[in-house]
Amino acid sequence: QDGMNAQELGKLLHREPAEIVKKLFMLGVMVNQNQSLDKDTIEILAADYGIEAKEKVHEDLSDLDKIFEKEMENTEHLVSRPPVVTIMGHVDHGKTTLLDHLRHSHITAGEAGGITQAIGAYQVRHGDNLITFLDTPGHAAFTEMRARGANITDITILVVAADDGVMPQTIEAINHAKAAKTPIIVAINKIDKPDANPQHVTDQLMQYGLVPEKLGGDTIFVDISAKFGKNIDELLDMIILEAEVMELKADPDQPAAGSVIEARLDQGKGPVATLLVQQGTLHVGDPIVVGHTFGRVRTMTNERGRDVKKATPSSPVSITGLNEVPEAGDRYVVFDDEKTARAVGEERAKEAQVEERRKTTRVTLDSLFDSL
Ligand code: GTP
Ligand code: MG
Numbered sequence: 001q002d003g004m005n006a007q008e009l010g011k012l013l014h015r016e017p018a019e020i021v022k023k024l025f026m027l028g029v030m031v032n033q034n035q036s037l038d039k040d041t042i043e044i045l046a047a048d049y050g051i052e053a054k055e056k057v058h059e060d061l062s063d064l065d066k067i068f069e070k071e072m073e074n075t076e077h078l079v080s081r082p083p084v085v086t087i088m089g090h091v092d093h094g095k096t097t098l099l100d101h102l103r104h105s106h107i108t109a110g111e112a113g114g115i116t117q118a119i120g121a122y123q124v125r126h127g128d129n130l131i132t133f134l135d136t137p138g139h140a141a142f143t144e145m146r147a148r149g150a151n152i153t154d155i156t157i158l159v160v161a162a163d164d165g166v167m168p169q170t171i172e173a174i175n176h177a178k179a180a181k182t183p184i185i186v187a188i189n190k191i192d193k194p195d196a197n198p199q200h201v202t203d204q205l206m207q208y209g210l211v212p213e214k215l216g217g218d219t220i221f222v223d224i225s226a227k228f229g230k231n232i233d234e235l236l237d238m239i240i241l242e243a244e245v246m247e248l249k250a251d252p253d254q255p256a257a258g259s260v261i262e263a264r265l266d267q268g269k270g271p272v273a274t275l276l277v278q279q280g281t282l283h284v285g286d287p288i289v290v291g292h293t294f295g296r297v298r299t300m301t302n303e304r305g306r307d308v309k310k311a312t313p314s315s316p317v318s319i320t321g322l323n324e325v326p327e328a329g330d331r332y333v334v335f336d337d338e339k340t341a342r343a344v345g346e347e348r349a350k351e352a353q354v355e356e357r358r359k360t361t362r363v364t365l366d367s368l369f370d371s372l
Pocket of ligand 1: 089090091092093094095096097098189190191192193224225226227228
């Protein structure tokens with residue numbers, strides 16, 4: 001531990017303090033028995049004795065995934081949370097048109113003017129309910145989360161153009177949703193088109209196990225026209241219905257935990273990250289560890305660029321105040337005090353550095369061998 005002296009360290013390692021001092025001398029560190037040692041010196045010494053000097057607490061804390069999982073399980077005051085929805089489908093089948101339509105027609109009351117700032121995710125209001133949509137399907141965050149076997153989406157909307165039918169990326173989307181065990185709601189789009197054939201699309205989808213409820217299956221199908229806004233309310237009703245069946249819940253009373261949707265470096269603001277709150281409530285001022293970086297939430301804005309003081313489960317927010325730019329798909333956890341957050345953050349930053357150095361060393365060695 002930081003600040004220990006040779007005497008205390010000797011006791012811990014079952015060595016005479018004099019031996020410790022001697023050893024330190026040989027390592028080029030001149031101290032007496034009572035002088036407190038810094039962490040690096042202790043680590044070097046411990047390594048010399050073949051002992052991992054990592055403070056136990058740090059070792060546990062640096063496993064952010066583990067802390068995250070614990071946060072997700074730790075749920076004392078569960079309340080319903082909005083569903084997090086992803087729109088997927090083949091090229092040109094109308095994903096962006098649907099998202100744009102929702103963006104402009106279903107914004108929160110009193111916030112007319114629409115979304116001024118694209119932050120990769122946004123919420124729409126439907127009656128008394130909120131629904132969180134994640135923008136840009138096939139986004140880096142999903143790919144990254146998928147690679148780790150984790151998932152941030154509750155429901156997948158599969159958009160299939162009624163005049164085009166099932167296509168390669170339609171099948172890909174079905175497989176992705178199945179792998180992630182998220183329910184699919186089928187939105188057969190472009191039904192306004194004269195050559196639209198929703199029945200044919202349904203027949204095709206049934207071959208992939210998506211059977212409409214009216215035919216004895218358990219998949220919800222909605223015929224829509226994203227371009228003309230037809231049946232969009234019905235689609236939103238179905239999302240709410242599905243969400244109710246899923247009983248999506250979170251505990252807003254605990255410190256926040258969640259995932260990074262996207263992140264970038266802003267010239268003026270520094271690192272800016274869009275976070276999805278998956279557990280707890282995120283507040284301005286919260287000490288936070290995000291991936292391999294950390295900080296304190298300095299500012300927090302919603303998808304309309306409005307400053308917000310707190311963000312409840314399933315809300316997407318854009319934050320500043322991190323030391324570095326995290327990566328899409330990274331997890332984050334809020335800590336009760338800044339000291340712990342800093343300790344965990346620094347530990348993780350160090351790990352990342354070691355990993356980076358290992359990589360560069362490998363590269364250097366490789367190029368060295370290549371040049372021989
Ligand atoms: P990618 O992002 O390239 O994968 O495509 P996308 O799925 O986002 O499709 P997008 O929303 O860009 O729509 C493709 C074309 O289809 C555009 O020209 C839209 O105007 C048109 N379109 C989308 N929805 C409808 C619809 O309901 N009816 C009609 N008639 N056209 C539509
Ligand atoms: Mg698009």
